Amino acid sequence: MQEIWDPTLARHIWNQYHNQLDIYLSLAEGFGKLDILDIGCAQGTLALLLAERGHSVCALDIRQGFLDYAASRCEKGDVRFVCGNAMEVDFADRFDLIFANQIVEHLVHPFEFTTRVAQWLRPGGRLVVTTPNADYVKSGLPTFSELGDLARYEDRQFTADGDGHFFAYRATELREVFEKSGLKEVTTCYFETPFVSGHLKVRYLHLLLPVRILKFFDHLILSTPLVGKRAAHQMMLVGSIQR
Numbered sequence: 680m681q682e683i684w685d686p687t688l689a690r691h692i693w694n695q696y697h698n699q700l701d702i703y704l705s706l707a708e709g710f711g712k713l714d715i716l717d718i719g720c721a722q723g724t725l726a727l728l729l730a731e732r733g734h735s736v737c738a739l740d741i742r743q744g745f746l747d748y749a750a751s752r753c754e755k756g757d758v759r760f761v762c763g764n765a766m767e768v769d770f771a772d773r774f775d776l777i778f779a780n781q782i783v784e785h786l787v788h789p790f791e792f793t794t795r796v797a798q799w800l801r802p803g804g805r806l807v808v809t810t811p812n813a814d815y816v817k818s819g820l821p822t823f824s825e826l827g828d829l830a831r832y833e834d835r836q837f838t839a840d841g842d843g844h845f846f847a848y849r850a851t852e853l854r855e856v857f858e859k860s861g862l863k864e865v866t867t868c869y870f871e872t873p874f875v876s877g878h879l880k881v882r883y884l885h886l887l888l889p890v891r892i893l894k895f896f897d898h899l900i901l902s903t904p905l906v907g908k909r910a911a912h913q914m915m916l917v918g919s920i921q922r
Contacts, residue, residue, distance in 0.1 A: 683724060690885040691877025694893065698875045699809075700725060702915070703778060706807060707734060713775040716799060718765050719782045723749025723758075730756025737761060739768070766792065773801045780809045783853065784844055786836055787829045793860040800920040806862060812869060812914040813847035817878055820847040850908075853916050862918030869911035872897045876912045 681689040682696040703725055707713055713734045717726040722745055726738035736758040740746055746760040761768065765779075777796055783789050796806060813822045826832060826846055835845055850867045857865045873881040874897040885893065901907040 683722075689882075691882035694885055694890050695871065695876050698871065698894070698897075699780075699913075700728065702870060703780065703807070703809075704728060704732070706805070706917070707732070707776060710775070714772065714801075716770070716774045716777045718777065718779045718796070720749065720760075721745055723752065723760070725778065725780070726758055727753055727756065730758035732756075737770070737772070737774075739763060739765060765796065770799050772799075773804070774799055775801055775804050777804070777806050779807065782810075783808055784810045784847060787826070787832045789823070789848075789853070789856045790859055793856055793862065797860050797862055797918075797920050802921060803919060805917055805919045806857075807915065807917050808853065808857075809913055809915045810853070811844065811847045812908075812911050813849045813852075814908050815847075815912050816909045817912070818847055820844065822846065823848050823852045848914075850914055850916065853914075857916055857918040860918075861920065863921050865916060865918040868915045868917075869901060869907050869913070870915065871913040872900045872907070872910045873912075874900070878912065 681692040686693040707715065707729060715729055715734050715736045717729070717736060717738045720726045720738035720740045723738050726736045727749065730736045730753075734757070736756070738746065738749060738758060739761045741762065741764050743762045746762055750760055777800060779792075779796060783792065786792050793806065793808070800806060811818065813820065823846055832845065854865055854867065873879045874884070874893045877885055900910050
């Protein structure tokens with residue numbers, strides 16, 4: 680309700696979610712019709728929007744209830760819904776673009792995940808991974824490299840809510856995972872400062888200022904690399920496969 684249906688409930692949550700959607704949708708622009716896989720699609724908003732824009736989309740999630748809800752919202756476009764765990768299902772299809780948004784922070788064996796998912800990419804296809812930024816000034820979580828024996832945390836994998844966030848990645852840690860998986864041309868982008876997320880009580884400004892002003896300050900901070908890295912709640916890595 681807060682993210683999609685009623686912006687008056689929590690304006691900062693609405694702004695935060697729509698800012699993320701704008702970023703994700705922009706990655707599919709200018710390439711014509713793409714075959715896209717959305718891993719962990721949840722309520723299917725991104726998948727549905729991509730399909731409405733003319734792409735062929737496969738939406739994957741481990742929760743059938745979410746997929747049923749997403750299917751009930753589908754009005755047009757080429758989209759199919761698959762219930763399963765990305766570490767267990769397989770696809771005969773190959774994709775031009777794969778989204779894995781807010782997934783890897785729930786996995787303690789990210790290399791196995793990225794290696795598996797990279798196999799589903801066509802030559803030149805891109806994998807997009809977003810996750811909370813461990814260098815964010817407000818993050819109090821241990822980083823991936825600080826976990827130690829990963830076997831101790833395997834029972835906490837695949838949790839699908841905020842309580843499942845028991846660690847976070849630095850960009851250098853996740854970049855190493857990408858490169859070991861054979862992904863090339865890896866790029867890093869930080870996004871979502873408090874002017875968009877509403878953290879650090881900036882949410883009160885969301886009640887007073889239009890979103891374009893909030894985004895102006897957000898972009899201004901992110902354009903300063905060292906400050907932006909510490910001020911960004913989220914980060915995104917994109918890598919491509921070459922065969």
